[in-house]
Amino acid sequence: MNTPQNNNPLHGIKLETMLLDLVDFFGWPELGRIINIRCFQDNPSIKSSLVFLRRTPWARQQVEDLYLECLRRYGKESR
Structure with a gap:
C-alpha cells in the first residue's frame, strides 16, 4: 500500500536529478569542496x-x- 508523502519534499525527485541540479548550480570543484567525497573531486x-x-x-x-x-535558500526548481 502506498502512503502519501506530503511531508517529504524529495518525494518524486530522482537522485540523478538532484546531482545534475547541484552540479549545474555549484560545479564539480565547489560541490567537492562542500561535500568532501572523492568521487566529486x-x-x-x-x-x-x-x-x-x-x-x-x-x-x-x-x-x-x-x-x-x-x-x-534559493528557490531552485527541480527538473
Whole structure:
C-alpha cells in the first residue's frame, strides 16, 4: 500500500536529478569542496557519483541535505 508523502519534499525527485541540479548550480570543484567525497573531486562524473551515492547512505544523505538547503535558500526548481 502506498502512503502519501506530503511531508517529504524529495518525494518524486530522482537522485540523478538532484546531482545534475547541484552540479549545474555549484560545479564539480565547489560541490567537492562542500561535500568532501572523492568521487566529486577526482575525475568526477555523474555515472560514477551515482554508483557511489546509491551504495553509501551517509553520502547520499549529504547530497539530499544540500539539495534541500538549495531549495529553501534559493528557490531552485527541480527538473
